[in-house]
Amino acid sequence: MIRPVYWYDDTVVMIDQKALPARESLVVCHDYTDVAAAIRDMTVRGAPAIGIAAAMGVALGFLKHGGESPGNEEITLERIRKELAATRPTAVNLFWALERMNNCFKECRNDGFEAIAKNLINEAQRILDEDIDANRRMGRVGCNLVPPGGAVLTHCNAGALATGGYGTALGVIRAAHEAGRHPRVFADETRPLLQGARLTAWEMVREGIPVTVITDSMAGYFMARGDIDLVIVGADRIAANGDTANKIGTYTLALLARAHGIPFYVAAPRSTIDVDTASGVNIPIEERDPDEVLRVAGIETAARGAAARNPSFDVTPAELISAIITENGLIEPPLDRGIGGLFAAHTKSGETE
C-alpha cells in the first residue's frame, strides 16, 4: 500500500512526490517547520494528504516545543498552527485539520504536556485512519458508476498519494478494478507539475490498471471520438453550493464533458466540503511561481522575456457536476441541497462536524 504521510518514531515521514516517478525516496520531518516546508514545496500534495500532514505537523510541533514553556501551551500551539496554515490557501482540508487539532487540544489543555502531546499524536493518526476509511467507502459508493471496461478520464493525481493511502478519484477507479469492472484510465499529464503523468500513471502502473497519458489539450479530441465514458476528479475545496475548486484545467474538462454528454464526477471526503464558503467566488485560488510554467522538469523551455501566470486551481460551477462521490453516499444535483442535507444529518446524529 502507498503511504504518502505517516508518523514514525516521533517524526513525520513523507514520500517525496517531487521526485516520483524517477526516484522513490522518503523525506523525514523532525519539526513542524519541516512539515510546513514540505507542504509549501509540494513534497506532499493533494487536499486530504495536506490535511493529514498538517495534523501531524501540529502534533510534531507540540511534541518538540510544547514542553518548552509550561503554561504557554496555547501560544505555542497557535504559533505552530499559524505557520502550517500559511502554507497553501486553497485546499480546505488543511484548515479543517488544523481546526480539528485545536479542538483536540482544547479538550485536554489542562492535562499536562505529555498527555496533550499523546492526544494530539493520536488525533493526527485518527485523521489519517479516517481518511483511508473514507476513501474506501467512496470507492464502494462510486465504483458502480464505472461501466464494465469503461474509460475514465482523470486529471492531476487524486490517488493514494493525494490522501491517506487509497485515493478519492483513483480510489473509485481502484474499487472498480477490485470489483472486476476492468476500468481503463486516461490520465491528463497536468501541467505545470505533471502530477498526472508522474503520479497517477505511477499509481495505475503499480496497480496493474491500464493507463494512457495524454496532454491536457487532448481531452476534447478523445471525448469527441467517443473514447471517454466518464470523468472523475478529486477536489481541493467544495463550497456550500457545490462549486468545486480543483487543479487548474478541471473546469475545462467539466465544460468539455457537458458538451459531449459525458458524466463528470467529483470524488471527495466530507472534509473537503466547506459549508462556510458560500460559492466558488469565495474560494481563494493560489497562484504559484511563474517559473513552474516557464520551465519543465527544471529546464527552461519558454523564451526569455516572456511573462507567465500560474494559477494552481480553477472553480467548476456546481451545474457542470453530475454528482459528488462522498464516503456518506452520492450527492446528486441540486448539489447545494444535497450538501446541506448531508451536513444537517451528520450534525444531528452527533458525528464530528
Add this chain to the structure above:
Amino acid sequence: MIRPVYWYDDTVVMIDQKALPARESLVVCHDYTDVAAAIRDMTVRGAPAIGIAAAMGVALGFLKHGGESPGNEEITLERIRKELAATRPTAVNLFWALERMNNCFKECRNDGFEAIAKNLINEAQRILDEDIDANRRMGRVGCNLVPPGGAVLTHCNAGALATGGYGTALGVIRAAHEAGRHPRVFADETRPLLQGARLTAWEMVREGIPVTVITDSMAGYFMARGDIDLVIVGADRIAANGDTANKIGTYTLALLARAHGIPFYVAAPRSTIDVDTASGVNIPIEERDPDEVLRVAGIETAARGAAARNPSFDVTPAELISAIITENGLIEPPLDRGIGGLFAAHTKSGETE
C-alpha cells in the same frame, strides 16, 4: 524579419525550430531528402511553412537529380514529390504546394533540364513571396478585430516561423501592434512540443509585444475571469464546410470561447482551405510518437509502463468559428457558403486555384 525557410546558393536553409529559443541555428538542406527529413522531424513546421519547404524541396531535388536521366524528368519529379508528400498528412498546404510545383513542371516539361530547374526554383520562390504577401493582407483584414489594448489568446505558433515570414494568427497580432492597437498576447504553451512557450513567446518578445505564457489547461480560467477578449489561431487544413484542423487543443479553446461569449477566429491563407475535403471527418489526423508525451524536452517525465497517445491535431467544427481571416477578406458564417463564394469568385476571375 524572421525567415524560417529560404533558398540560398542552391540549398534550402531553415531555422532549426526544434532548437529555439535556447539556440538560434540554421539547417542547410543539400537535397530533397534533407528537406523531407526536416519536415518530418519538425525542424520546419506550420502549415504554410511546410508548403514552402516542400516546394523548395521539389526544386532542390530536381536541380540535383533532374539532369541524371534525360527524358525521365517526370519520373524523377514524381519520386521527389512522393517522398515529400509522405512526411506529414494533415497540413494541406504540403499537397497544395506539391500540386502547384507539378503544374509548373507540366508547363515547361519540354524545355530541357536547365529551364525546368530554373522555373521550379522561381515557382518555389513565388510560393514563398505570395505567402508573405498573403500574411500581410490577412493582417490588414484582421487587425481591426483586435480591440485597443485587447488580450488575444493564441495556441501553438501561427507566426512568422510557421509561414513565409510574418504569420497568420500572429500576423494579425503584428498588424494590430503596427497599427498602434497595443495587443497583449496570452500564449498557450502547447504541449507536447511547446511551440507556444518556445516559438510564439520568442516571436512576441522580439517584436516587443507583451506575452504571457500559460499552460494549455489555464485558458478556461482566464476566460472565466474576463481576461481574454478574443482567440486567434492558425489552421492546418480547412474543409469546404469550414471545419478546421489545427494543433491539438484548438477545439477545446473554441468550445471554451463559445461558452464564454468570446470571438474565436481562424487566420489562414487560401492555400490552407481544401475544397476537396467536404468536412472535418475527412481530414486525416497525424498521430506522432507517444514519446513526445511521455517526455518533456527529451527528459522522461511519465511513469514507466504507462502508455500514451499523441494526436497532433483536432478538428474545430465550423459552427464554433466566428470568422476565418484570409488574404481575400473575412469569411463569416455560414462558412461553407463563404468558402464556396471565395473559390468561385477567384476561379472565375482567373486566379490560380
